[in-house]
Amino acid sequence: MADLNNFCLRQTCPVSGARVGELVTAHGLVPTPVFLPVGSQGTVKTLTPEEVKGIGLKMVLANTYHLYLRPGIEVVDRMGGLHKFMAWDGAILTDSGGYQVFSLAPLRRVSDEGVTFRSHIDGSEHFLTPELAIQYQEVLGADIIMVLDECSAYDDSFEKVQEAMVRTHQWAERCRKAQRRDDQTLYAIIQGGVFPQLRRQSAEYLTSLGFSGYAIGGLSVGEPKEVTLAMVEETAALLPGDKPRYLMGVGSPEDIVEGVARGIDIFDSALPTRVARNGALFTWQGRRNIRNAAFSRMEQSLVPDCDCYTCRTFSAAYLHHLFKSEELLAYRLATIHNLKFIHDLMNKIRSAILSGTFSAFKEGFRANYRPTDEQARFNQKQKWLKSRNRFK
Amino acid sequence: MADLNNFCLRQTCPVSGARVGELVTAHGLVPTPVFLPVGSQGTVKTLTPEEVKGIGLKMVLANTYHLYLRPGIEVVDRMGGLHKFMAWDGAILTDSGGYQVFSLAPLRRVSDEGVTFRSHIDGSEHFLTPELAIQYQEVLGADIIMVLDECSAYDDSFEKVQEAMVRTHQWAERCRKAQRRDDQTLYAIIQGGVFPQLRRQSAEYLTSLGFSGYAIGGLSVGEPKEVTLAMVEETAALLPGDKPRYLMGVGSPEDIVEGVARGIDIFDSALPTRVARNGALFTWQGRRNIRNAAFSRMEQSLVPDCDCYTCRTFSAAYLHHLFKSEELLAYRLATIHNLKFIHDLMNKIRSAILSGTFSAFKEGFRANYRPTDEQARFNQKQKWLKSRNRFK
Numbered sequence: 012m013a014d015l016n017n018f019c020l021r022q023t024c025p026v027s028g029a030r031v032g033e034l035v036t037a038h039g040l041v042p043t044p045v046f047l048p049v050g051s052q053g054t055v056k057t058l059t060p061e062e063v064k065g066i067g068l069k070m071v072l073a074n075t076y077h078l079y080l081r082p083g084i085e086v087v088d089r090m091g092g093l094h095k096f097m098a099w100d101g102a103i104l105t106d107s108g109g110y111q112v113f114s115l116a117p118l119r120r121v122s123d124e125g126v127t128f129r130s131h132i133d134g135s136e137h138f139l140t141p142e143l144a145i146q147y148q149e150v151l152g153a154d155i156i157m158v159l160d161e162c163s164a165y166d167d168s169f170e171k172v173q174e175a176m177v178r179t180h181q182w183a184e185r186c187r188k189a190q191r192r193d194d195q196t197l198y199a200i201i202q203g204g205v206f207p208q209l210r211r212q213s214a215e216y217l218t219s220l221g222f223s224g225y226a227i228g229g230l231s232v233g234e235p236k237e238v239t240l241a242m243v244e245e246t247a248a249l250l251p252g253d254k255p256r257y258l259m260g261v262g263s264p265e266d267i268v269e270g271v272a273r274g275i276d277i278f279d280s281a282l283p284t285r286v287a288r289n290g291a292l293f294t295w296q297g298r299r300n301i302r303n304a305a306f307s308r309m310e311q312s313l314v315p316d317c318d319c320y321t322c323r324t325f326s327a328a329y330l331h332h333l334f335k336s337e338e339l340l341a342y343r344l345a346t347i348h349n350l351k352f353i354h355d356l357m358n359k360i361r362s363a364i365l366s367g368t369f370s371a372f373k374e375g376f377r378a379n380y381r382p383t384d385e386q387a388r389f390n391q392k393q394k395w396l397k398s399r400n401r402f403k
Numbered sequence: 404m405a406d407l408n409n410f411c412l413r414q415t416c417p418v419s420g421a422r423v424g425e426l427v428t429a430h431g432l433v434p435t436p437v438f439l440p441v442g443s444q445g446t447v448k449t450l451t452p453e454e455v456k457g458i459g460l461k462m463v464l465a466n467t468y469h470l471y472l473r474p475g476i477e478v479v480d481r482m483g484g485l486h487k488f489m490a491w492d493g494a495i496l497t498d499s500g501g502y503q504v505f506s507l508a509p510l511r512r513v514s515d516e517g518v519t520f521r522s523h524i525d526g527s528e529h530f531l532t533p534e535l536a537i538q539y540q541e542v543l544g545a546d547i548i549m550v551l552d553e554c555s556a557y558d559d560s561f562e563k564v565q566e567a568m569v570r571t572h573q574w575a576e577r578c579r580k581a582q583r584r585d586d587q588t589l590y591a592i593i594q595g596g597v598f599p600q601l602r603r604q605s606a607e608y609l610t611s612l613g614f615s616g617y618a619i620g621g622l623s624v625g626e627p628k629e630v631t632l633a634m635v636e637e638t639a640a641l642l643p644g645d646k647p648r649y650l651m652g653v654g655s656p657e658d659i660v661e662g663v664a665r666g667i668d669i670f671d672s673a674l675p676t677r678v679a680r681n682g683a684l685f686t687w688q689g690r691r692n693i694r695n696a697a698f699s700r701m702e703q704s705l706v707p708d709c710d711c712y713t714c715r716t717f718s719a720a721y722l723h724h725l726f727k728s729e730e731l732l733a734y735r736l737a738t739i740h741n742l743k744f745i746h747d748l749m750n751k752i753r754s755a756i757l758s759g760t761f762s763a764f765k766e767g768f769r770a771n772y773r774p775t776d777e778q779a780r781f782n783q784k785q786k787w788l789k790s791r792n793r794f795k
């Protein structure tokens with residue numbers, strides 16, 4: 012498969028290694044560093060495609076695992092592919108389903124050939140191989156597609172993580188060979204858990220095969236924040252400078268800033284939209300819970316200088332009222348705000364890198380933004396994953 | 404209080420008595436017959452004000468009972484009134500809270516002075532009088548406000564219904580006297596249950612007092628459809644021709660057509676938005692459940708000639724997928740479709756009356772539209788009311 016010239020690197024911060032670039036896709040240019048909102052089931056939760064575009068977002072993530080189980084790859088095919096099905100003419104990246112099989116599906120069995128798993132929706136049994144993961148993603152038709160990988164858990168032993176990594180390498184090669192379409196770019200996923208030696212090995216092996224982009228997988232799964240960042244730093248340093256680098260599953264404002272500082276170009280996470288639906292809204296001082304009584308009489312918007320639709324239109328008191336009344340509009344207005352906040356953050360980051368002031372920007376951001384307690388965040392995510400990880 | 408010239412009657416169908424007119428409000432002209440979408444808590448469920456306006460709707464209904472309990476009348480006052488609070492610059496009608504006290508609140512006690520009730524949210528005790536109902540509605544600042552009435556149940560005895568009616572009359576007079584603002588129009592509510600004699604008495608008494616408009620209350624609460632229509636016919640015939648007539652709580656397509664044929668100008672109901680969230684979408688042949696497997700591969704929109712945002716943008720298969728996946732966007736897209744359908748129906752009705760073809764329109768509509776089974780509909784509504792009528 013011809014290696015597409017899918018990434019233009021514009022500028023690199025000489026101090027930190029933070030980068031500004033551009034992804035070139037059949038559905039438009041995507042400036043990097045970029046955050047991809049998650050639309051696993053073919054919809055960024057609560058929003059129409061027009062709203063996603065209105066925020067300024069140019070690329071979204073969808074999920075092969077979810078779409079394969081429902082509505083089924085064949086249905087999306089009949090509807091003319093994923094772009095048409097979800098009425099989104101911007102760029103799309105699909106994850107292969109690897110992470111979801113290992114985090115959502117019960118009763119999975121892995122062999123070199125592939126992975127057998129049960130649907131988290133109805134318990135039905137399915138078999139996924141690297142070849143099928145590519146075939147499905149070619150039908151969905153995203154602009155960037157991902158190899159099938161085996162994800163380790165945070166508490167897995169060195170041997171177990173190593174075994175999963177080796178299998179991920181073999182699967183990456185099979186994915187490359189299975190690729191038929193030449194208008195999609197395929198990214199490899201570097202594994203190796205929290206073991207620097209394995210991360211190095213994985214980066215070296217996969218870059219030697221030559222992919223169009225490189226993702227760092229298997230992080231942000233419960234390990235302490237310093238470990239995540241150390242692994243990112245370790246791995247990113249081994250990746251070719253002219254290819255995009257994608258840190259999977261990371262998306263809090265504070266983590267994005269740190270990731271960019273370590274040379275990451277692409278982020279995705281359900282966090283900004285998930286916490287929005289819980290009433291946690293981003294401000295430049297940290298997250299605020301709009302359900303708090305302090306907002307019940309606040310005539311101003313939550314973030315007065317924010318020009319998202321929500322802050323331009325409604326008082327914090329109204330948003331508070333919608334959340335207390337459990338009105339569906341609440342979840343949507345909060346989602347719009349949080350995605351616009353992240354989008355504004357990415358714009359500020361890009362400007363800072365281009366003007367050579369990224370380090371100062373990062374210090375300023377850290378001085379003001381009080382991150383959410385890590386343990387609280389982890390507990391919340393586990394609770395959320397658990398609530399989903401059952402037959403319906 | 405000066406009687407505002409708030410209604411211009413444009414044309415009356417000589418055969419049926421169906422009317423075309425215009426409500427004149429401080430927030431714009433509202434062509435009648437008109438359907439008001441329900442936004443009890445200061446939001447038409449799932450929609451932004453822009454979307455409501457985009458559908459073409461010019462007036463919405465909000466509820467004193469709900470807004471009094473949460474966020475509280477005083478909060479809306481601090482935020483500059485209801486229009487500003489919910490960012491809606493079109494017209495608003497507020498119901499007084501009478502119907503909600505008698506349908507939602509547990510443990511109510513009625514006296515001539517007023518009604519004591521417990522909140523359906525937290526069980527707290529409250530006291531509402533005609534004077535307070537007006538005072539609260541003047542603070543909320545709707546364009547049309549309603550008197551406080553006592554609603555009977557469908558199975559109440561003649562004596563009980565009569566007693567409630569007499570009290571409603573006394574309360575209507577007190578509401579008139581309590582009115583201070585001269586930029587809001589006050590409508591009386593005719594009661595009398597399913598007893599023609601009482602309906603006549605109520606219409607005669609209240610019209611003799613001279614209100615700016617007349618609502619028919621206490622119908623669509625479980626009685627058979629023929630009884631509803633007989634009561635509407637009976638009552639409307641006794642109302643002055645130059646004042647608007649409002650049939651409260653009625654809003655299925657088939658009932659609207661019948662109501663218009665009996666001289667009704669204004670309708671409101673949560674039905675179109677409530678059933679939308681259940682996946683029941685209006686077509687010109689009747690309601691369709693989008694969850695039905697028949698729609699899982701339908702490339703066209705549900706109603707191909709519909710130009711609502713939902714039908715213009717998405718296939719029936721996508722909407723089906725969103726409902727099966729319990730995605731929040733589903734409820735919103737269905738709400739947009741159903742409200743646009745009702746809005747289109749009102750436009751067709753007005754055109755037909757103006758061109759002298761309303762009877763033919765009505766017959767054509769009835770020949771195509773298969774109404775939902777009445778008992779099924781009633782059961783569904785009771786189930787819904789029951790699910791709400793508890794402490795949270």
